Amino acid sequence: MRKELRAGDVAVAPLPGGGFGACQVSGITDEAVTVHALDWFSPEPPDLDDLRDAGPVPLAYRGLVDRLAQISVFRSNSPMPPDFDWIGNLPVPPGVPDHVNAYSGWASPFGDMARQRHWDERVPAETKAAFRAARESESVTADLGAGPVTLPTSTSSLHLTSGTIPVPATGPVDWTILDLLPRCAQVLWAGPDRGLTEALTRHPLVTDLHWSDAPPVVDLRATEVRSLRVAGDSLREIRLPSAAHRLSLGAARERVTVRAADDGRWLDLELYQVTPSTRAPSGLTQVRSVSLTGDGVLSAATLAGFAAAHTLELRWTAPPGRLDDPSLLLHVPSLQLVEMFEAYGVDADITSSLPALRHLSIYGLRGSVARELRARLRRTDVELSLRGAKTDSWLAANLDNPFRDWADDDTRAxxxxxxxxxxxxxxxxxxxxxxxxxxxxxxxADAAAAADAVVSGAEAILRELIDKLHAIDEKYEFIDTIRREEAGDAFAELAARARVPSDLAADWFDEWRDF
Incomplete structure (x- = not known):
């Protein structure tokens, strides 16, 4: 962290979905900086005098009580957003603690403030009352048109893509289920609209929407959706509400046009399922934060049109972790904060395409590249955070191994x-x-017998793998929730190679594992 902060320092920054707010340093320790949001909103950045009487932001949205919009941020690995403008120092308001045992990133209080403003200004009183009245022990029975389903009234996420809730394959959908779930804030849906958008306009508590296999046009302007994750081969146009602050867009067959406030000025944009040929959506020339996620190889060409971006995240989900055409990063001249994950195919020359760079963070890279980056940036103003560096010989043996990053936390395990x-x-x-x-x-008959033989043999092999993982966990107490999910993915991929039916493989994994 290059800036030397003091308790009372005030920063102004954009709020998710539009406008500006401010935060203040509550306290500082050797390990963390604690910050709280100040109760201020304006279309333009405030100055220090505007904020002299601003107190902290109490949180009351979605049942929160006795909490402030306050968070602690680890000093060692939490890069400061480039759009934080530190404008001066004011006394910390009375009653604000100098530390909290909740940790996140710098922007977290701003997100809380945006959610509180939505609750205060956009959610009707009767909706708030119904939210508070819902009880965990109560349930309701609803029918979307394909048979009844019973759900707790406290359900916060309505999953309509998993098959656990009956949905008619075609025809109308009865969306009155949302009337019976007063705490539902997220919907997962797939396929044509079938009345979904109209239903969301009547339910302002639903701010998070996941929509797969989406139709050509997704028009959410009349809804309160703030965060949208959407994908579909037919998708051509997305129309977002003015206060939307996050868009996660899966790769489509053709270029998608996005219509958002101020050409995306207030959006965080994630593109996933990205390939080197993926074209960025049009209409988002003012986006400041961009993330690309894809297998194996990404291309800087995908970033064309994002000249205003100051933050970039590159995340590879499979080897080799290479970035093609890195010189095209020069067409995004404002990039100051760059983070990469599983970047084993990236070399140190990438810094020559980042003239405005102020912070570079890489998790998962070659040791030789780590050494060269440290040498290049030693006498510069660039903050460098490198973790998970591995030798070339180790990568030669393990690059394709899904457990390769487990060694970062415990070498032997x-x-x-x-x-x-x-x-x-x-x-x-x-x-x-x-x-x-x-x-x-x-x-x-011979083919069936051969397939059965392979499945039978695979069962013994996969069982042995689970037994070995059990032994590792017992010895090192190592397999947490994330590693359990990674183990499940690896198990499923191995089972698929032996043509084990996916439902059978899932049953084996759940039955055998004890971690």
Whole structure:
């Protein structure tokens, strides 16, 4: 952290969805800085005099009580957003604690403030009353048109894509289910609109929407949706409410046009399922924060049109973690904060395409690149945070191993997990290659018998993998929720290589695991 902060320092920054607010340093320790939002909103940035009488922001949205919009931020690995403008120092308001045991990023109090403003100004009194009256122990029965379902009245997320709630395959959908779920703030939906948008206009508490297999035009302007995750091969145009602050857009067959307030000035934009040929959406020339997520290879060409962006996140979900055409980053000249994850194919020359760089953070890179970056940036003003560096020899053996990053937290546990996976992978591939089905069976019966033999053999291999992971967890107390999910993904991929039915593989994993 380059800026030397003091208790009472005040920063002005854009609020999610538009306008400006302010935060103040509550207190500082060697480990963290604690900040709280100040109760201020204006279309233009305030000055220090405007904020002299501003107190902290008490939170009351969605049942919160006795809390302020306040967070602690770790000093070591929390880069300060480029649009924080530190304008001076004021006395900390009475009653504001100098530290809280809740940790997040610098922008967290601003997000809380935006959510509180939505609750105060956009949610009707009767909706708030129904929210408060809902009880965990109570349930309701509803029917969307394909059969009844019973849900707790306290349900906050309505998942209509998992198959657990009956939805008619075609025809009308009865959206009165939302009237019966007074705490529902998120909806997951797939396919044509079928009355969804109209229903959302009547339910201002729903601010989070996930929409897969979306229709050509998604028009949410009359809703209160603030965060949208959307994808679909047919998708061509998205029309967002003026206060929307986050858009996660999956790759589509053709370029998507997005209509947002001030050409995306107030949006955080994530593009996922990205490939090197993915074209960025049009209409978002003023976006400040962009994230790309994809397998293997990304391209800086995808960033064309985002010349105003100051923050970039690149996240690879599979090897080799390479960025093509890095020189095209020069067409985004304002980039100051760049974060990368699993960037094993990125070299140190990338810094030559980032003239405005102020903070570079990489989690997962080659050790040789880490050394060169430290040498290049040692006498510059760039803050550098590098974690998870690995040797070339280690990567040669483990780059494709889904447990490769486990070694970052515990070298021995991670190495054991990588070895267990590699052993299972070799056995699965050997089993599949040796199966009679691989050499054109004489009959359908022979093919079925061969497939059964492979599944039977895979069962023993996968069971051994789970046993080894159990032993690792017992020895190192290592497998937390995230690693359990990563283990489940790896298990499913191995099972798929042996053509084990996915539902059977899921049953095995849930039945065998004890971590």
């Amino acid at each position: 991670g190495a054991a997990a990588c070895k267990a996976y590699a052993t299972a992978l070799r056995a699965i591939d050997k089993l599949a290659a040796a199966a009679p089905a691989a050499v054109a069976p004489a009959s359908a």
